[in-house]
Amino acid sequence: MTAPQTLRLTTAQALVRFLAAQYTERDGRRQRLFAGVLGIFGHGNVAGVGQALLENELAQQDSADPAPALPYVLARNEQAMVHTAVGYARHHDRLQTWACTASVGPGSTNMLTGAALATINRIPVLLLPSGTFATRVSAPVLQELESPAAGDVSVNDAFRPLSAYFDEVERPEQLPSALLTAMAVLTDPARTGAVTVSLPQDVQAEAADWPVTLFAERTWTVPRQRPDVEQLRRAAELIRGANTPLIVAGGGVHYSGAEDELAALVADTGIPVAETQAGKGALLHGDPALLGAIGSTGTTAANAIAADADVVIGIGTRYSDFTTASRSVFGNPDVRFVNVNVAAADSVKQSGLAVTGDAKESLRELRSALAGYRVPQPLTNRVGELWREWDRQVQASYQPPAEVTDRLDAGLLTQGQVLGAVNELSDPRDVVLCAAGSMPGDLHKLWRVRDRKGYHVEYGYSCMGYEIPAAIGVKLADPARDVFAMVGDGGYLMMPAELVTAVQERVKIIVVLVQNYGFGSIGALSESLGSQRFGTRYRYRDGAPDAGGQLDGPLIEIDLAANARSLGATVIEVSDADQLAAAIATAKAAPDDGGPVVIHVSTDPFVFSPDSAAWWDVPVAQVSHLDSTQTAFDEYTEHKKHQREYLAPADPGPTAPKEHS
Numbered sequence: 001m002t003a004p005q006t007l008r009l010t011t012a013q014a015l016v017r018f019l020a021a022q023y024t025e026r027d028g029r030r031q032r033l034f035a036g037v038l039g040i041f042g043h044g045n046v047a048g049v050g051q052a053l054l055e056n057e058l059a060q061q062d063s064a065d066p067a068p069a070l071p072y073v074l075a076r077n078e079q080a081m082v083h084t085a086v087g088y089a090r091h092h093d094r095l096q097t098w099a100c101t102a103s104v105g106p107g108s109t110n111m112l113t114g115a116a117l118a119t120i121n122r123i124p125v126l127l128l129p130s131g132t133f134a135t136r137v138s139a140p141v142l143q144e145l146e147s148p149a150a151g152d153v154s155v156n157d158a159f160r161p162l163s164a165y166f167d168e169v170e171r172p173e174q175l176p177s178a179l180l181t182a183m184a185v186l187t188d189p190a191r192t193g194a195v196t197v198s199l200p201q202d203v204q205a206e207a208a209d210w211p212v213t214l215f216a217e218r219t220w221t222v223p224r225q226r227p228d229v230e231q232l233r234r235a236a237e238l239i240r241g242a243n244t245p246l247i248v249a250g251g252g253v254h255y256s257g258a259e260d261e262l263a264a265l266v267a268d269t270g271i272p273v274a275e276t277q278a279g280k281g282a283l284l285h286g287d288p289a290l291l292g293a294i295g296s297t298g299t300t301a302a303n304a305i306a307a308d309a310d311v312v313i314g315i316g317t318r319y320s321d322f323t324t325a326s327r328s329v330f331g332n333p334d335v336r337f338v339n340v341n342v343a344a345a346d347s348v349k350q351s352g353l354a355v356t357g358d359a360k361e362s363l364r365e366l367r368s369a370l371a372g373y374r375v376p377q378p379l380t381n382r383v384g385e386l387w388r389e390w391d392r393q394v395q396a397s398y399q400p401p402a403e404v405t406d407r408l409d410a411g412l413l414t415q416g417q418v419l420g421a422v423n424e425l426s427d428p429r430d431v432v433l434c435a436a437g438s439m440p441g442d443l444h445k446l447w448r449v450r451d452r453k454g455y456h457v458e459y460g461y462s463c464m465g466y467e468i469p470a471a472i473g474v475k476l477a478d479p480a481r482d483v484f485a486m487v488g489d490g491g492y493l494m495m496p497a498e499l500v501t502a503v504q505e506r507v508k509i510i511v512v513l514v515q516n517y518g519f520g521s522i523g524a525l526s527e528s529l530g531s532q533r534f535g536t537r538y539r540y541r542d543g544a545p546d547a548g549g550q551l552d553g554p555l556i557e558i559d560l561a562a563n564a565r566s567l568g569a570t571v572i573e574v575s576d577a578d579q580l581a582a583a584i585a586t587a588k589a590a591p592d593d594g595g596p597v598v599i600h601v602s603t604d605p606f607v608f609s610p611d612s613a614a615w616w617d618v619p620v621a622q623v624s625h626l627d628s629t630q631t632a633f634d635e636y637t638e639h640k641k642h643q644r645e646y647l648a649p650a651d652p653g654p655t656a657p658k659e660h661s
């Protein structure tokens, strides 16, 4: 027997070689799992993973050893680079992503927020935080946590609850199993999220003899799990008995690529469709079954049907509080749920009948199980009427009447005007991207989606600062589309730095920076909860804090346009609707390799999008000396009365149950 062939490499070199050889496959299409590695070097990774990436890039240039591509992109903030990876992976329906390398200590813990965002949104990213010495001979090193209670605790343990899978490679020999499990979790649609492999700084540089088979190309099939036949039959039976069925389309419809199957089912049956943030665009604008957004940021149309629905069919949804209006939007006392979801834990939510499986396969099978079924005609008529009424309100937001615009201060637009202009002047295939502030809710209500990949709002973690780095990820994933990142002034100030990364990579993203001097969203929320917009405005302190001075002095006139310009972006400042239209045209005409374009626009935070009267459960102080808080608490108590538990089981069990004694 000949000895197995081995390669002598450091752990980091082995890691890089392995990552470059991973592929995913679904529906017969194969692609690289990793587009590259994003990173920021420090003493924890510069000579380990950094050295390995250098060797990899040089080998690519050397035709004698044409190693597969795994380009390195230097980011400016570790949290942001995870957002870039998430933006990329979401746009690729979770089939491709990036790895992220960070140095020990703050470099690594900066990725924690990104990890939480990825796991909550179920988007695959590979995080490679660096750990302090496994040997501990030089301990404590710079940035090392010393716990008096446990010698083996490190800051990287903070990734454990945030990761879909976590491992620390303390010995080179542990690398193969850690990586194989990591790949399996990244490509498992029911489990995916942030996958973290912590790499102590000394282990990264340690050499070992690796079997060459470790580096063979591997293709990870992303499975399409079929639902249980009997569960599907019962689901169809329940739906056939419904008078007012309603589909709630979530992100799973997109990730599974099930849009056509959904449209076909809906065309056959007439079941109306409401959409979550992640599911928006599951049906395109103009589909007669579309009711638009559901829940706290929903349309009057979707929420009216939800109030009466007797069977709610959730497809690929987690039923977040925004979707259910904190369990108040489904008002029918006899409502039952059918949940198509690849994750078992989601498919049993709201005591639903669980159709655990891939959305595309499940919808295909459900469609044939529902053959001949059609919703009552009065429901179809009502859906059409409700939608037309809502769409009129959308148009009025896009083009507000003179009685609204006449009240605006000079130079200000309404947020609805801004969203309307971007919607109407962008290409149907362009992508709108947002995450936090008042724009996600307004986009959910108002945006007309014209392409299945055209709407990207991160609302699982709603993380201020996601927008610019994630837009870079989307543009890298799909250079043929323009990406419009809608960013509030608060969100912009959290994470402007990745504009520099966009400059470096010559990536064109279009950032629409909406200046309204503070937290329009949380300000309005604060007011509605009796907290008087306290601490939500970007204003000077009026008097010293110890003399009762509050943040209600003059507006802080900082120049965010100059800030963006100083970071290398092309900046266009606009102060009326015509200038905004011209700026969008200029931005669209800018070259794809010309770096970021920022459109700076100021808006009036007191003109709101149309209301659907839906609730969101945010607790109000039960006792207070303030009249505003007491009034808000009374209103809160009223709303609480409409909150439901949805505990009635939807699954009837076998038709003729055989009880065991």
Ligand SMILES: Cc1ncc(C[n+]2csc(CCOP(=O)(O)OP(=O)(O)O)c2C)c(N)n1
Binding pocket: 436, 437, 438, 439, 461, 462, 463, 464, 465, 487, 488, 489, 490, 491, 492, 494, 516, 518, 519, 520, 521, 522
């Ligand atoms: C990282 C982070 N911190 C805090 C919050 C809570 N939060 C939600 S919206 C918001 C204000 C956003 O301000 P801005 O970006 O200016 O948008 P606007 O509300 O004015 O539309 C805050 C602080 C958050 N979502 N993310």
Ligand SMILES: [Mg+2]
Binding pocket: 437, 488, 489, 490, 514, 515, 516, 517, 518, 519, 520
């Ligand atoms: Mg703001």
